[in-house]
Amino acid sequence: MLKVLFVCVHNSARSQMAEAFFNHYAQDSDCSESAGIEPGKMNPYVVRAMEEKGFDFSLNQTKGVFNLYKEGRTYSHVITVCDAQAAQRCPIFPGISRIIMWSFPDPSTFTGSDEEIMEQVRVVRDTIEAKVQAFIANPLEENIV
Numbered sequence: 001m002l003k004v005l006f007v008c009v010h011n012s013a014r015s016q017m018a019e020a021f022f023n024h025y026a027q028d029s030d031c032s033e034s035a036g037i038e039p040g041k042m043n044p045y046v047v048r049a050m051e052e053k054g055f056d057f058s059l060n061q062t063k064g065v066f067n068l069y070k071e072g073r074t075y076s077h078v079i080t081v082c083d084a085q086a087a088q089r090c091p092i093f094p095g096i097s098r099i100i101m102w103s104f105p106d107p108s109t110f111t112g113s114d115e116e117i118m119e120q121v122r123v124v125r126d127t128i129e130a131k132v133q134a135f136i137a138n139p140l141e142e143n144i145v
Helices: 015-026 044-052 065-070 113-135
Strands: 002-006 029-038 077-080 098-101
Touching: 002 015, 002 065, 015 029, 015 044, 015 113, 044 098, 044 113
Parallel strands: 002 029, 002 077, 077 098
Antiparallel strands: none
């Protein structure tokens, strides 16, 4: 059974997308959650981009990784979806079999017109979706940190 925690800085974009895609594509016995090192507010571009794929993020709330840690949650995998420097700030959860780092651009840093930002978010969204599907298909192929 896979029990995955996806972590990014604010839990406002990348980790939320990864969680949604994992729970959508995974086997019934597998599950995921997401959290942020410094929980923020949902990125409105991500809400729109995920709506295009049929996911309703309009009521999603951000969660703190340290709250999950304090609750004693355990995971088979913790996957960071932020840059390596930010990932180093994540707590080490007891009983984890694998810690994996995936680095994706942060949608909160995107600039340009509304459509240019949306296009950048779509690229990140689709890249995360493909990475999650590949992980589900073969979780043992991922790099261990």
